[in-house]
Amino acid sequence: MSTDVEGILRESGALLEGHFLLTSGMHSSRYMEKFHILQYPWHTERLCTLIAEHFRGQRIQTVAGPTVGGVILAYEVGRQLGVRGIFAEQAGSGREFRRGFTLAQGERVLVVDDILTTGGSVVQMLDAVRRHGAVVAGLGILVDRSGGRADLGVPFFACHRMDLPTYAPAECPLCAKGVPLRALGGSQSSAAKT
Secondary structure, eight states: OOOOHHHHHHHTTOEEEEEEEOTTSOEEEEEEOTHHHHTOHHHHHHHHHHHHHHHTTSOOOEEEEETTHHHHHHHHHHHHHTSEEEEEEEETTEEEEOTTOOOOTTOEEEEEEEEESSSHHHHHHHHHHHHTTOEEEEEEEEEEOBTTOOOOSSOEEEEEEOBOOEEOGGGOHHHHTTOOOEEOSSOTTOBOOO
């Protein structure tokens, strides 16, 4: 099985090239559609193995991820480490553990997520863990697209790092060339106007 993470991203259709409207409003020539990775259990298992092996021996007691994609990752990394996998749901401007999930004071938690861009959703997860008095033992990410700029103050591992270029709409070279802009995320067929 390939250990080339970018190859897995391309093979699964997760890494796309073109002209894309990001949820931030910025434009980019590359786009990560994370759910294309997660639809293939063999790719997801392989990437989760990289995270699990990195944190093996760190006395992880629970793996936690955010809804939606983080649920799959928390389950699989937890399975490989032999611990439980739980998730936190959106609650107002943060995240919280619901459905009876609890964390004990001092419990060592590995937080996992799919894509790290600015770190906003990951910070919400770290806060949710700490509110319970648990310890964030580490952070495992499939793809760090921050270009290594996100420093969240915890032991960190990314299966793959990439710096995806982003442009303000008024400064986008792809707009200047007239390349059609695509808005993905929820709908593969939607187009955006510049």
